């Protein structure tokens with residue numbers, strides 16, 4: 001399907017999403033070890049996404065390469081060199097950083113390096129500003145929402161103009177005064193030791209990943225405010241989540257701005273929780289989204305909300321009860337009759353901690369809904385996915401798969417049943433299904449990946465009174481559904497995953513799969529048993 005290219009996604013992401021603008025730039029988590037290590041690392045059909053974009057990404061998504069961040073990252077090396085400039089030895093672009101960090105914040109004046117010469121102003125500043133103009137980097141810093149003192153603003157602009165042919169004139173009525181806290185000869189700047197501490201942190205994320213507000217919050221002792229990156233004691237006027245702990249809990253975010261205009265996506269269980277947020281994100285990107293749910297009233301309410309918010313009227317509700325194979329077949333027939341394409345199938349719906357119960361077809365509820373229901377749905381929709389290739393299947397599994405085993409001798413839990421374990425088994429089945437499916441789909445341009453969304457504050461724990469209360473009490477330490485949807489969205493849209501298949505992700509990066517989840521024999525056996533149970537032939 002031809003995809004248009006646009007400059008930016010209109011508003012697919014909340015403001016801080018760009019912080020992780022290239023999820024793939026993060027260091028990948030532990031690669032799969034053991035028997036299938038190499039394969040697991042590369043996936044049967046593709047390369048690990050980390051750091052590399054697929055060349056054919058354009059065929060999937062319409063977003064062009066993102067523009068460089070307004071403030072160039074400052075790496076440890078550069079800053080160290082910048083610091084050495086204090087002694088007057090260095091002469092490279094790092095000096096521009098030194099002016100902002102070392103020199104600006106330092107007690108001693110940094111001399112413009114002799115080697116740079118008069119004509120090397122750009123080099124001296126390292127910010128790309130034309131000769132004589134105020135430093136762009138400083139300007140950006142100052143316009144980043146920080147509540148700097150007038151003295152600081154003036155001094156920063158002056159400092160950055162030094163080495164050029166003229167100084168930036170001070171704003172009218174501004175007088176340079178001594179910094180609060182004293183110790184510095186430079187008005188508005190903190191004492192030298194503060195600059196040194198910045199230098200020492202040069203390799204840390206805090207300094208090396210500078211980005212304009214709100215992508216980094218700085219360190220703050222107070223909640224709701226953040227500090228100026230040059231630590232001049234200014235505080236941002238804009239609000240940030242109060243504790244960095246919350247940011248840790250929130251986990252990885254999908255930084256892709258890929259548009260999905262003209263694409264069709266089916267999401268199961270999208271009337272609430274992670275599924276609903278996934279549907280919202282895909283709708284925001286322009287996809288035609290089919291919300292496949294068992295409760296039509298709840299699904300309609302969710303669809304109305306998404307339509308109103310995203311202005312995308314192509315959010316459609318269809319009935320699907322994964323606990324009933326007849327309903328699954330009806331859904332598939334109706335879908336295939338009405339939709340000529342399917343690019344994204346997100347098998348998201350799930351149940352957890354159900355008291356012992358069976359589906360309409362007599363399967364234990366966890367296995368029946370979480371695994372067999374999605375297995376059958378995928379089987380029925382696969383031809384359409386192949387016809388619409390490149391297309392993707394995303395299976396929402398869980399970290400809980402680590403506790404699972406496929407108990408072939410008692411798949412329906414008739415001999416012994418533990419509802420926690422039953423959930424784990426079904427999530428392991430999701431991982432194994434993904435693995436085997438990816439293998440069988442090689443060469444079709446249909447990919448299949450599984451994921452753990454994180455621990456998310458959703459309705460998943462509804463069957464357990466204790467868990468419901470724990471979830472409420474500790475909600476601060478759980479992801480919001482939007483945060484939980486990030487890895488699903490990542491797997492569904494990220495350009496760099498175009499040809500990645502058979503992988504397992506968490507927090508928008510590859511994650512460790514349990515040894516049982518890497519067992520190809522079990523995967524194959526589960527595939528065959530599932531086909532038998534469902535009465536289908538799927539080679």
Ligand SMILES: NC(=O)C1=CN([C@@H]2O[C@H](COP(=O)(O)OP(=O)(O)OC[C@H]3O[C@@H](n4cnc5c(N)ncnc54)[C@H](OP(=O)(O)O)[C@@H]3O)[C@@H](O)[C@H]2O)C=CC1
Nearest residue numbers: 269273274295321322323348349350398455456458459460
């Ligand atoms: N929340 C978490 O911490 C984690 C969640 N996950 C996985 O994420 C996925 C989404 O869970 P989450 O959003 O948290 O949970 P929710 O309970 O909020 O959402 C689950 C969705 O699945 C639907 N569903 C349940 N049973 C059926 C069925 N028989 N037929 C059709 N739809 C059904 C629900 O519909 P209805 O509202 O009508 O019941 C609901 O829309 C699940 O697969 C879960 O295992 C994985 C790890 C952690």
Ligand SMILES: CC1=C(/C=C/C(C)=C/C=C/C(C)=C/C=O)C(C)(C)CCC1
Nearest residue numbers: 397398399400454455470471474477478
């Ligand atoms: C230990 C513990 C917690 C964490 C629970 C976690 C991490 C649950 C993960 C569940 C998953 C992965 C479910 C779905 O697949 C709470 C409730 C925050 C607080 C109480 C103690």
